[in-house]
Amino acid sequence: MAETRHTRVLIIGSGPAGYTAAVYASRAMLNPVLIQGMQPGGQLTITTEVENWPGDKTVMGPDLMQRMEDHAREMGAEVITDIVTRLDLSRRPFTAETDSGTTWTADAVILATGAQARWLGLPSEEKFKGFGVSACATCDGFFYRGREVVVIGGGNTAVEEALFLTNFASKVTVVHRRDSFRAEKIMQDRLFKNPKITVVWDSAVTEVKGTEAPLGVTAVTVQNVKTGETRDIPCDGFFVAIGHAPASELVKDQLELHNGGYVKVEPGSTRTSIAGVFAAGDLTDHIYRQAVTSAGMGCMAALDAEKFLAGH
């Protein structure tokens, strides 16, 4: 049945940013409500080992996110499985409509809806995600020490990821569908000078190949977009670096955005262009995009919200 409920702090999103904000807001006695969205636990639920969460040498992504949810609930946050379908930030209290029909009013809102990596959309890419296919070199590069990897993309992200991967991999092949990169010149120069990197121009990856048991990548098939010729490039890891899409649909006409859709916050804070609305995690961050930085921003958002509410 449709109902309207009020909360002092509404947290939208259940990744590391959302759950950390929930822990801090609960401990500040703000009785926050957190709406999980269509991916409870966020992006880390689609990965396997995480080796850079401080305090856990290795932890499975879904386990870590379950622990964060338990922690937030234990501290007193109300965690709700629902999706925010409409958000009105034009007046306070702010209003959020959800998929279940419940309308929430809130004195402060913390946006933590994250971002999604852009993928090629190949069935074989989907099959090997987390088992040799990755969209994050910072997260997974370490697993490819002394091994061969392929990166696809031609912008700054692809060139940065390829350079970063040379710290671990024995060979990095960059596949790009054009005959020149869009990345900054200085980054391109570094890439061309690196003896570990080979570039395959005018080509698209059409298939990821690998083993079944255990699941693992052994090669990618590339097709030259000009000649149609195909060949396999042997590799142990395949990194998709064709960009990220921040989940800012709910607020794109209401808040200031930057860098193609990320929510803009005041430097050193999580304050957005509307007082009482805070943003944290990958939704605001096109640079670091890590669980620990998202959690850090979630903490900041709760503290910023607490200060805002104390002043109102």
Ligand SMILES: Cc1cc2nc3c(=O)[nH]c(=O)nc-3n(C[C@H](O)[C@H](O)[C@H](O)COP(=O)(O)OP(=O)(O)OC[C@H]3O[C@@H](n4cnc5c(N)ncnc54)[C@H](O)[C@@H]3O)c2cc1C
């Ligand atoms: C495959 C993979 C592996 C990774 N490995 C690592 C790693 O090893 N180490 C590391 O530090 N980082 C890793 N990352 C990056 C890390 O997952 C992200 O930086 C982090 O999850 C971002 O956290 P977040 O809280 O900002 O948002 P996200 O984790 O993106 O969560 C966003 C949340 O918002 C919710 N949401 C979205 N829209 C709505 C809506 N309309 N209503 C309600 N809720 C909504 C979603 O359901 C989701 O719960 C990896 C990412 C991927 C994809």
